[in-house]
Amino acid sequence: MDPELDTRLDTPPRTTQAGEHAYTELKRRLLVGEFPLRIRLGEERLASLLSVSRTPVRQALARLHAERLVERLPDGGYVPAVSNLVEVRQLYEVRRALELAALHRPAESGEPHDLAVIEPLRDDWLVLRRDTPGPDPGFVLLDESFHVRLAEAAGNSALASMLGVVNERIRVVRMHDFLIEERIDRTITQHLGILEAVLGGDLDTAHRRFTMHLGESIAVVEQRAAQALTRMMAAETRDLT
Template sequence: MNPGVDTDLYTTANATPEKRPSRRDQVHAEIRERIMKGEFTPTTRLVEERLAEETGHSRTPVREALIRLWANGLLEKRDGGYYPVLPDLAELRDLYELRVTIEIRGFTRVIENEAVRHDLRMLEELREHWRGLRMSPPEPDPSFVEADESFHRTLLASSGNFALVAALGSVNERIRPIRMYDFLTEDRVKDTIDEHLEIVELTLAGKLPEALMALRRHIGESFEVVEQRAARAYIQMTLHRGR
């Protein structure tokens, strides 16, 4: 595999479905779900003792969960504590526009320049991986965003411009916390897998204009879902704040 391409793609998606989540993962998932549903306001300090009591677990996994949620951008640190991050929908639109621009360039540089070609081996490996996911889809989980990001990084890297891949990575880091709202249902995971396969298969077939249209459609649908769900969480946060 060429330099700059993920070698440990889709670790979340590759997790064994039968494996029982650890206590720390359970606590992390519980608190994350409450945050994403808007159950806490941006002025609610998340206190270890209270969350441990509410979840029925010790403070240690709660503390670890808060650190992970902060690292993932769902929480912020201020006044010596953790607080939920209020989704910034205006910034989300701007960053999605930038994301689309970067990813589209991966195709247009190949379409416009006969000397530039996609790395077919890289794309074939990508296709095989996602065919496997179609056969055995992972459970809906916000962290599936990591698998989605890896697909798009590899697709872009196959066009040969790794500066574009780095730029996409920077954008992904900023929108990842809100993009987690995209993968909360089975239909969104299934649709994402199907759409990824459509894009990579069209690219391998040399149907680049069609692949580009499929990519635009795919990112646009993702944005609509993320915006709607993040907006609902925003409303819930503000409603709780007004109580």
């Protein structure tokens, strides 16, 4: 890594620290449903709430809009986004179909999974096993990478690309799956179990483990997203403007 970059990372500017704090804290509050439905996320009130200036709040809201955690109003302000759980369920069905098709493709085509992809993928997740990260909604990106790389190893790049598109569509609600340490730990264990079966050529076991893994994930996501929505509705009378 560039030494100059190392220095910048070790001592980030004050504005960067404030911006990251605002972004992280607002994301956490949005995911647990702390802000009321349809309430305008006023910059001044949020800045006071987080003990920062309005500029980091404005930057954080722009990032959260890009992640679909907030929706932009016609006048340029923002409100909390509300997940469509019916659509999420349907997209999970598409995701499942794509991933299972990729998982079984080597058996159907006669070409095994690409070990040049699978073995480094296993090594990456063994590192995560040894040094498990704490709860973080951003873990969803590592999870997405696992599933796309596993699909790529089956030899159909178009299928892996389609899976990436579906993952982007459900990312905002899937962040709910990584808010507690137990779910991070279990995800790592299940990913390694799937890879172990693939490396052993036991695709039936890989299928069974993947199905269990995905079923647990959607159950947790739907439950926590519904809980967040309930909290937002209960807090609807609060005013952030």
